[in-house]
Amino acid sequence: MLKKEIIESGEKMITYPVLTKPVKIGVTAPSAGLHFDQYSLLERAIGKLTQKGYKLEVGNTCWTQFKAKSAPAKVRAAELNLMLHDDSIQIIFPPWGGELLIEILEFVDFNLKKPKWILGYSDTSVLLLAMTLKTGLATAHGTNLVDLRGELSDPTTAKWEEVLHTNQGEEVIQYPSEKYQLFWQHDYETDWIYHxxxxxxxxxxxxxxxxxxxxxxxxxxxxxxxxxxxxxxxxxxxxxxxxxxxxxxxxxxxxxxxxxxxxxxxxxxxxxxxxxxxxxxxxxxxxxxxxxxxxxxxxxxxxxxxxxxxxxxxxxxxxxxxxxxxxxxxxxxxxxxxxxxxxxxxxxxx
Structure with a gap:
């Protein structure tokens, strides 16, 4: 069925958020937050995005971690809901994944007035998939925020910006990376963070x-x-x-x-x-x-x-x-x- 025919038949369609500059990012931890000795990971990522012209609003849940989660489920959901319904925020970008995001689903308000991107992977993919299945809102499975803290960004990871700036009716092409990381070395970083x-x-x-x-x-x-x-x-x-x-x-x-x-x-x-x-x-x-x-x-x-x-x-x-x-x-x-x-x-x- 053609797009026009779908609209005329009353069928719902996939909704793609549209970014307008300056782009404001909401940083919240719906799964895991950071311990004190990890703060620099997020602070450096925030600094890099700020240098690129993004505005960031960072929630309190990012700076806490206890009992395998950043905060109790209702607290995490409340902060997420505030950012989901803040029209000035265009991207929800958790610092990373975690273990227990599923706890917040029953408290999330999926009735968004203004579409916005949610980006991440690992435990964040629970929120991404649930949002798309329930509402038809496109969500982005890609890099975590803390992995953007490097001096450089490899071409594959960096593609997240072009993808999220693609407008409805447009297309974007991606190719495999040249090389990948076999194992993590958290105590040793390259300019790209990855090895x-x-x-x-x-x-x-x-x-x-x-x-x-x-x-x-x-x-x-x-x-x-x-x-x-x-x-x-x-x-x-x-x-x-x-x-x-x-x-x-x-x-x-x-x-x-x-x-x-x-x-x-x-x-x-x-x-x-x-x-x-x-x-x-x-x-x-x-x-x-x-x-x-x-x-x-x-x-x-x-x-x-x-x-x-x-x-x-x-x-x-x-x-x-x-x-x-x-x-x-x-x-x-x-x-x-x-x-x-x-x-x-x-x-x-x-």
Missing amino acids: LTEPTKWKTISNQPMYIKGRLLGGCIDVIRHIIGTAYGDVQNFQTHFINNEPIIWYFENCELNVTDLRRSLVQMKLAGWFDNCSGILFGRSAANEKMGDYHVMDVYLELAEELNIPIAYDIDCGHMPPQLTFVNGAYAEIRVYHTGGSMVLQKFI
């Missing part, structure tokens, strides 16, 4: 070129799996009411799951109907995916591809082995992975 040493190559399980198209949805599988069966994880309603039953491209990253837990999570998603009308799946690089006996992560990917009869790519730029692309939940996308190693992600804000 990009390993050559990047996106792969397909068929070892053949892959071309898929559909609407993007995804996040950190460790945490987004927990909204299955809740009012915040209704994929079927999203497909029907916001994307006119277009196919979905899922992207996932695994932070800590071993392969059997990953398999259980994917089967649960399948049984819940999350993979109905799915055109393909992208899996990010992972330092987890620990094998169980002779059961490997490739077995998981191959079984899922056979069950769903869809193409699957893996080792993409997404998640806890940076850098990562900025994937926009709800955006129309065309993904190309070539056997030569070249790949492309085209996102259209339609």
Whole structure:
């Protein structure tokens, strides 16, 4: 169905926030805040964005961390709600992820008067996916704020700005990184913060070129799996009411799951109907995916591809082995992975 026909039929559509300069960023910690000895990480990131002309409003939750969270659920939600409904704030940008963002969902006011971007990954992806599924608001799965504190920013990470400045009706293209980070060295930073040493190559399980198209949805599988069966994880309603039953491209990253837990999570998603009308799946690089006996992560990917009869790519730029692309939940996308190693992600804000 064409865009005009959708509007005339009364169907809802994906809403893309529009940025106008000067851009004001609201920094709040809906999951984890920072301990005192970590303050400099956020302070340096704030300084870098301020130098670039952004205005920032930093919430109190960013500076506290106790019992695996920045603050009690209602306190975190209240601060987030204030920023969501502050028309002067155009981007919500948590310092990083955490563990227990899911606690705040029941207290979040999803009825936004003015659309705004929410950007992040890890535990933040729970909020991103829930917001898009419930409201049709596009959200951005990309860099964390503290990872912008470096003197420089690698081209893949830096793309977040161009993506968020893309307007409705426009498109943006991203390519794989040249190199990625194999492991974290928090006590030693480069000018880019990351240690990009390993050559990047996106792969397909068929070892053949892959071309898929559909609407993007995804996040950190460790945490987004927990909204299955809740009012915040209704994929079927999203497909029907916001994307006119277009196919979905899922992207996932695994932070800590071993392969059997990953398999259980994917089967649960399948049984819940999350993979109905799915055109393909992208899996990010992972330092987890620990094998169980002779059961490997490739077995998981191959079984899922056979069950769903869809193409699957893996080792993409997404998640806890940076850098990562900025994937926009709800955006129309065309993904190309070539056997030569070249790949492309085209996102259209339609």
